Amino acid sequence: MSDATTAGGLRIAIMTDETGWHTARLKKAFRARGAEARCVDLAACRIDTSWSPYGLAIPGFARDLPDAVFVRGIAGGTFEQVTLRLGILHALRECGVPVYNDARAIERSVDKSMTSFLLHRAGVPTPPAWATESAAFAQRVLMRETAAARQVVLKPLFGSQGKGLRRLGANPVNGALKPLPPLRGYSEVAYLQRFVGSTRARHRGHDWRVLVIGGRAFAAMRRIGGRGWIHNVARGARCERAELDPTLATLAERATAALGLDYAGVDLIPDPTTPDATGGPLVLEVNGVAAWRGLQSVTSVDIAAALVDDLLDRKLAASEAPAQPVMPHHAGG
Structure with missing residues (x-):
């Protein structure tokens, strides 16, 4: 593999079941780093033990494997189909390919019950x-x-x-x-x-989405309104830039770490039971395949570039670092 700082000659697979705004932004950001990114549908990949030398076939990479994988989307399907698609990500990791986010982290975040369990176990405030x-x-x-x-x-x-x-x-x-x-x-x-609601007018009708990249809270927005009490952008909520105060940032980072995610969209909501003026917050959900189009509309920093930089400079660089030799242990004085 090439040096992760220049990324020259690197070939990246963006795993997605649909192309559009997000994949275009990612491909542009990878090009800016000198890397070639190709969109690949996990449904088109296969485990093939006759396919030398890895036993994995990734469309567009011949008999080679990508230098790194960015997981942007996994299509729904039967239990068996989804298991195989996640199995491809597990297999890539077993072959030493950095996967961002990897299959285990995605499994933890896509299962809401496991998310709640891990947040509770880590002491992260959650309903x-x-x-x-x-x-x-x-x-x-x-x-x-x-x-x-x-x-x-x-x-x-x-x-x-x-x-x-x-x-x-x-x-x-x-x-x-x-x-x-x-x-x-x-x-x-x-x-x-x-259900977490608030009778205080100043806190009614909004939640926060915080994007965490590489363990650090990167940007935040308030999602206001929407369809009734649901504040998702896909349900008509309005995005508004929010300051990343220490409480929001710390909780979002702790939630992301609890699930072992490289990057995450963390949803938080004011807790009406607390006496302080901020009213919380509580972590509602953690998204391991987070979209960021709404957040990008209220921040001037290029989110796709930040994600690509973290993948190349931290995740990929760590995978390329030589293993430290294990010194033999000698008993006695």
């Missing part, structure tokens, strides 16, 4: 969550939270952009209970997260 295959247990959680004048949000275990979210519990207007829907629409798994 209480429950994941179960038992509709009866989920109903008991709903009844208990409703009795305490709280609501819960039912989410698909795997999902993004605010799709499939349902807010359950007593209606604050008329007190009517919104029951647990059949779980067949959620692949027979109930992932429930305590």
Whole structure:
């Protein structure tokens, strides 16, 4: 491989199931570093043990492997299809190819229950969550939270952009209970997260998205409005630049580290139960294949260039560093 600082001659695979604004920005940023980037669909890759010398076939790279991989998107599919696509990423890592983010980190972030577990285990403030295959247990959680004048949000275990979210519990207007829907629409798994709302007007109707790159909080925005209580940009939320105060930055960095991600989009929301003026925050979700078009619209720094620099200067450089020799241990004086 070539020196990661100049990146001359490097060939990069951008794993994505669709090309567009994000991939164009990434390819431009790689070109600026002297590297050639090619978009590859993981669905077109294969494990092929007759394919010398690696047993992996990556379209566009003949019998070679890319020098590094940037994971921009993984298409949905059957359990077997997604397992194979993640298996390709695992195999690339086993072959010594730096994968940004790697399969294990993506698996942790795409599974909302595992995200909640790892955030809780790391002591990162996050709303209480429950994941179960038992509709009866989920109903008991709903009844208990409703009795305490709280609501819960039912989410698909795997999902993004605010799709499939349902807010359950007593209606604050008329007190009517919104029951647990059949779980067949959620692949027979109930992932429930305590709803975080605020009665304070100054905090109503927004959350934060913080982009973390290479372990450091890079930029932040407020997402305001949207469709009802869901603040995703894909659901009509308006983006507004936000200052990266130490609390937001530290929480986003801790959340990213808890999941082992190279880069992440961390969603945070004000906690109405805290007495301080900032009202929190709590980490709601961590996205390991984060989009940044909305964030780029409110910041002047080139996000794609920052991601590419981190991949080449930190991730790739670390993989090229020679291993330190292990000194033999001699007992006695």
